[in-house]
Amino acid sequence: MEFNQFEVDALMYITNRPPIVFVEGDGMYLTDHNGKRYLDYLQGWAVNCLGHAPQCISDALAAQSKKLLNPSPAFYNAPSMRLAALLTANSCFDRVFFANSGAEANEGAIKLARKYGRIHKNAAGGKRFEIITFDHSFHGRTLATMSASGKPGWDTMYAPQVDGFPKAELNDIASVERLITERTIGVMLEPVQGEGGVIPATREFMQALRALTKKHGILMMVDEVQSGMGRCGTLFAHQLAGVEPDIMTLGKGIGGGVPLAALLCREEIACFEPGDQGGTYNGNPLMTAVGVAVMEALTAPGFLQEVVDKGAYLRSQLLMLCERHGLAGERGEGLLRALKLGHDIGPKIVEAARDLAPIGLLLNSPRPDLLRFMPALTVTTAEIDQMIGMLSDVLRTLGH
Numbered sequence: 474m475e476f477n478q479f480e481v482d483a484l485m486y487i488t489n490r491p492p493i494v495f496v497e498g499d500g501m502y503l504t505d506h507n508g509k510r511y512l513d514y515l516q517g518w519a520v521n522c523l524g525h526a527p528q529c530i531s532d533a534l535a536a537q538s539k540k541l542l543n544p545s546p547a548f549y550n551a552p553s554m555r556l557a558a559l560l561t562a563n564s565c566f567d568r569v570f571f572a573n574s575g576a577e578a579n580e581g582a583i584k585l586a587r588k589y590g591r592i593h594k595n596a597a598g599g600k601r602f603e604i605i606t607f608d609h610s611f612h613g614r615t616l617a618t619m620s621a622s623g624k625p626g627w628d629t630m631y632a633p634q635v636d637g638f639p640k641a642e643l644n645d646i647a648s649v650e651r652l653i654t655e656r657t658i659g660v661m662l663e664p665v666q667g668e669g670g671v672i673p674a675t676r677e678f679m680q681a682l683r684a685l686t687k688k689h690g691i692l693m694m695v696d697e698v699q700s701g702m703g704r705c706g707t708l709f710a711h712q713l714a715g716v717e718p719d720i721m722t723l724g725k726g727i728g729g730g731v732p733l734a735a736l737l738c739r740e741e742i743a744c745f746e747p748g749d750q751g752g753t754y755n756g757n758p759l760m761t762a763v764g765v766a767v768m769e770a771l772t773a774p775g776f777l778q779e780v781v782d783k784g785a786y787l788r789s790q791l792l793m794l795c796e797r798h799g800l801a802g803e804r805g806e807g808l809l810r811a812l813k814l815g816h817d818i819g820p821k822i823v824e825a826a827r828d829l830a831p832i833g834l835l836l837n838s839p840r841p842d843l844l845r846f847m848p849a850l851t852v853t854t855a856e857i858d859q860m861i862g863m864l865s866d867v868l869r870t871l872g873h
């Protein structure tokens with residue numbers, strides 16, 4: 474295959490991409506247009522929880538595509554009902570609304586909380602609509618979810634934007650309490666901040682937040698688009714703290730690579746009425762059939778324990794790298810981990826790792842002094858050793 478500049482220029486320019494085209498994927502490996510292979514620790518941005526092109530997903534897609542693509546969201550379809558039931562049976566939630574992206578699921582969560590706050594007014598009889606979110610958080614790229622995100626400037630970049638998301642500091646419960654007013658309806662957080670640099674909320678903070686939100690009669694909303702679906706070693710990351718939130722959103726891993734997301738809530742919160750929420754593709758059988766295959770894989774006996782074990786192994790190997798190369802440390806949960814470099818060499822490492830030959834290594838640097846690892850949950854210890862060896866070579870080549 475040729476690298477075609479005319480075709481490249483037909484794409485809207487939104488980010489800098491390396492001049493390679495990926496044509497094939499298999500498990501932890503990608504192959505580019507020159508036939509070069511890469512060990513992939515991005516996995517479509519923590520999306521391919523079962524690796525590239527897993528058999529169960531291609532089987533689900535093939536079978537469902539021959540049966541029924543989309544009867545319209547105005548009718549029931551079997552895969553969406555089955556997936557919803559699998560999700561409620563394996564969580565503290567009772568109701569599911571399917572979406573097509575994490576941002577759309579979070580938009581739905583924001584709408585649901587605001588509707589709930591319109592019904593359940595404050596003591597003065599006023600609407601409650603503010604949702605407290607956190608510095609460095611990431612909730613998506615729609616106008617509302619950009620405002621909800623804690624990236625500096627994201628609430629005004631496309632002004633006038635959606636108002637009502639005061640920012641607290643993660644793992645500082647007093648910073649949350651200070652922001653609670655008669656307008657507050659919820660607190661939304663990532664149990665592990667992914668894009669912010671793999672920063673886990675502590676167990677104590679999650680528990681204190683659950684107690685605080687209960688005390689004030691406001692909703693605890695977890696954005697598990699990145700941390701959910703087994704990524705952190707439990708099906709959902711909030712389970713690590715033993716808390717039961719009111720609202721949860723899922724994305725990324727739930728589709729194993731296809732566009733699928735979900736909004737879940739407990740029965741007493743499910744206050745949407747006909748006309749409040751919907752979408753042409755939402756809950757379509759082609760994507761939800763894939764979701765069923767993913768849920769069945771993740772809930773198979775022993776699967777999550779292996780994620781825990783491989784997460785612990787990855788952690789031990791990253792700590793070994795720290796010692797060998799004088800790096801600053803590591804953090805994370807399960808198979809969502811970060812290496813703290815201590816210097817702003819992340820982008821250089823990403824490039825040098827990609828250029829390794831004959832096999833390249835794909836890594837992500839969410840901040841200049843940090844590398845993030847989001848392998849397939851099916852990664853093997855041999856593939857962890859291979860990555861550590863390659864990364865060690867790159868660090869040595871760069872003089873560390």
Ligand SMILES: *Cc1c(COP(=O)(O)O)cnc(C)c1O
Nearest residue numbers: 574575576611612613667698699
């Ligand atoms: C990726 C991500 C989103 C946005 O998901 P999209 O599918 O890209 O819209 C939202 N929240 C978190 C925590 C994410 O990691």
